[in-house]
Amino acid sequence: MGIISNPRSRRNWKVNLKQKIGPGVLAAAPTTNEGLTQALRSFATHNLDLLIIDGGDGTVRDVISAAAPIFGESLPLLALLPSGKTNALALDLGVPLGWSVESAIAAYTIGQVQMRRPIEVSRDGEAPLRGFIFGAGGFVMATEFAQRTHRFGAIDGLAVGLSLIGAVAQTCLGGSHNRWRLGDRVEIFNHATGETSVRDFYLLLGSTLSRLPLGIKPLGKARAGFDVLAVDAPPRLLPFSACAVVMGHEGGWLERLGYHHGHNIPPVRLTLQQGYILDGEQFPGGTIELRTGTPIRFVTP
Incomplete structure (x- = not known):
């Protein structure tokens, strides 16, 4: 041992x-x-x-x-x-x-x-990073907000809840040029189809976990594989949409408003203007490869 x-x-x-x-x-x-x-x-x-x-x-x-x-x-x-x-x-x-x-x-x-x-995040010339929660766009700023709540003793679910409330408040109270609302311009290359697209995303969030803190379900119904939520910038009807998203709703009117869910995502290449978060730490932006890695075995109760 x-x-x-x-x-x-x-x-x-x-x-x-x-x-x-x-x-x-x-x-x-x-x-x-x-x-x-x-x-x-x-x-x-x-x-x-x-x-x-x-x-x-x-x-x-x-x-x-x-x-x-x-x-x-x-x-x-x-x-x-x-x-x-x-x-x-x-x-x-x-x-x-x-x-x-x-x-x-x-x-x-x-x-x-x-x-x-795990999610594997790699870039040319560097060994892959492996983690379980990936985020970009507003998730970077929400994580910065969470780090500030840690200083006051907020950890685990409390920190997640305060960060979620803070992110929604900052977005809703800001003007059209608010950095939360502007999001991040992301270029996506899909290895499976060979197609490239460029979008402005308010939020990118992905995970291979089945259960998130506080029981929130922003990735929709839990499925095996790499699940993703992508929210177009600027976000529309955020206070109402955010409530529906964290409760696990997906598709329908949320999709039409720019709240997109993807499941079992294949390998993709992202070019981010800003940085990204992997399991709570910020890393530089640029061009990165995302894929699911080899399963890891954990001893559990």
């Missing part, structure tokens, strides 16, 4: 890693990408059966992105100890806050496993 712990995760600030682990568990608490890579390379020499990730969504993204080229097809089973400001993947997997190393090992022993396919 091995554990990668993020000492910067909110619930780890006052916890000593030694208090979490038992005998025979390899442990590392890297604070840089280079330290994370070194720790994973060291773990790989021990032929791990179980790799425990102690952190939030961003920590999971960093670990599974760095682990892919190190472990290849021999990636061990993963388990999560949700200790970050946001823990959407843990919520989707049914992993409770406060889950322990002992509980993860016990679940591994009896073979309680679920699989999730």
